[in-house]
Amino acid sequence: MLQACLNGGRTRDFHAAVPFTAAELAQDAAQSVAAGAQELHVHPRGADGAESLEPDDVAEAILAIRTIVPGVPVGLSTHWRIPPGGKARQSPIEQWTVLPDYVSINLVEEDAAEMISLVLGKGMGVEAGLWSVSDAERFIGLPDAAKCLRILIEINEQEAQESLAAATGIISVLEHADFTLPILLHGDEASVWPMFREAMARGYDSRIGLEDGRLLPSGTKAADNADIVRAAVLLARVY
Template sequence: MNKTPLIVTVAPNGAYKTKEQHPQVPLTAVELAQTAKQCLDAGAAMIHMHIRKADGSHLLDAHGYKEATQAVRKAVGHELVVQITSEAAQVYTPHVQMQVVRDTQPEAVSIGLREIVRPEVPEADVADFFSWLARNQVMTQVILYDAADVQTWQDLRARDVIGEAPWFLLFVLGRYSAGQVSAPTDLLPFLQVHDNAYPWAMCAFGPQEHACATAAAALGGHVRVGFENNLYLKSGKLAPDNAALVRQVAEAAECLVQPLATADQVRQLFTV
């Protein structure tokens, strides 16, 4: 059994989910703060946070991130790690994405590797950005969508384009599967090529999210769940809120006799 504390991250809104899809999708700073408190109480140690424009569309903006972070901190103090996203969502260019992160100077950030490592981005710019993240001790989760992404990441590391730091990997299961629905077996291609140099977590799409999370926990990984990618409980019923999805993972961890990580334990793991 795995005794390493399990890091449970909640991704409560994403770039696209709407109130029409579920009334409990948090879109404002106030709603994010309320969701953060509920998910902390359910067992989360980290919140993966998107912010939105007034019309509900995706936004990357330093001022907006700082405002939302302040609201979450008011609700939960430092009992959750606050992770912002740099997701392009087909709107932002790589250099804008990187600049927003620099301007925000967040505690933690997620970076989609294939959104930054692009033909129009000089490799020196990629190196400089990751070096900046490391120097400023921004807890960085690198998002990888398939085994080829894992190999690209390992190649960049081997060539020292991306230097040493306490990086955190996120394996996205089922991003390119039929109907974008994940299954626990989607973990296998990632694990076959992963060199175990850094801790990893997974996120999954659709109603098997909980099964994927449980498999990841049993195999030594960490988990990210929430309305960003899934609205359903393991029973197939619509989840009442994000906290219900977190609570299911906490119950699975108890079955695995695995403690849940606190925010401070996450900080210790990913801070030099």
């Protein structure tokens, strides 16, 4: 499965094509799906352009995307820094009435177990975000771990050998615990394409898009999210 991560917390200083508004997210989603993406990961924005978990902002983004690409799973981020930030972000999530298909929850965050319980209780899927071996060890000990939709291995290390070591360390913990949930492996900036290749070689899912980086495998700047997705589809055919 190839997921397109359309915007994250990126600004237009990073890339002029980063989508902000619900309409922009929907249009970008349509182009990315046409290019080969099978799922979507987005960060809704408020009127000020900042990331938002407010029910109205979430509903507007999800409904706009589902109108233009019906049936394509849509996921959101719940990371610690999205306003109101910290544990307080649980309050707007509790108020969501238009629900994404899944959300990502980072195990490095203090309230990860609470968040997983909250999200599962509302009927949404959980992508359990693991950044390190310690995250993986924490995750496998959670009572709700096996109820999650998938494991999201997120590699932030930039140097090639360090990023590969981080990924293999997490994978080793999961294999030792005999976890059989689907795995999505992806990198960030310099590790985007190395981790994409590693995911393809291992038969894992992956994601690609302007949230993670703006470069094509050649090192040239991508035109937009669809350009990155097309490059990933072509690269995946090698494996």
